[in-house]
Amino acid sequence: MNHRAEVKGIGVGVDAQGGNVPAVVLQAREEYLPIVITSDQAQAIQLALSGEPFERPLTHDLLVEMITEFGGAIDSIRIDDLSDGTFFAKIDAERYEDGEPKTFVFDARPSDAVSLAVRVDCPIIVSDEVLDEAGQPPERFDLGEQSDEHDDLDF
Numbered sequence: 203m204n205h206r207a208e209v210k211g212i213g214v215g216v217d218a219q220g221g222n223v224p225a226v227v228l229q230a231r232e233e234y235l236p237i238v239i240t241s242d243q244a245q246a247i248q249l250a251l252s253g254e255p256f257e258r259p260l261t262h263d264l265l266v267e268m269i270t271e272f273g274g275a276i277d278s279i280r281i282d283d284l285s286d287g288t289f290f291a292k293i294d295a296e297r298y299e300d301g302e303p304k305t306f307v308f309d310a311r312p313s314d315a316v317s318l319a320v321r322v323d324c325p326i327i328v329s330d331e332v333l334d335e336a337g338q339p340p341e342r343f344d345l346g347e348q349s350d351e352h353d354d355l356d357f
């Protein structure tokens with residue numbers, strides 16, 4: 203079974219060496235799913251979540267604009283596999299050719315897929331298998347004093 207997820211925010215955790223690591227934190231099936239990402243990816247997602255305009259298009263903004271100009275649309279993204287600690291994602295897209303929809307599926311890093319999803323406001327889908335393996339109870343996350351959606355989180 204698959205579950206619709208919501209981006210709760212960008213979190214900061216601690217790696218085995220004691221350093222900070224950013225993660226995008228999704229909520230699905232009443233669990234949190236932290237996916238470790240780079241600081242650049244965290245910034246790209248956070249900028250999209252905040253709606254802050256950027257003077258020049260970032261890579262994800264450019265990709266969305268190109269897909270749209272070529273007559274396509276991103277329908278959803280899926281985080282559907284986890285192997286040896288690495289998450290895998292797919293981007294489901296479509297384009298109409300001669301009045302008929304043609305569907306496409308693209309392999310993607312979850313950080314790129316999430317960054318696109320928050321820009322086009324499409325569903326983020328997470329599989330039971332991924333949640334069973336990596337889902338965390340919300341109480342393991344420190345929401346701090348903030349109560350706004352898409353807050354910074356500590357885990």
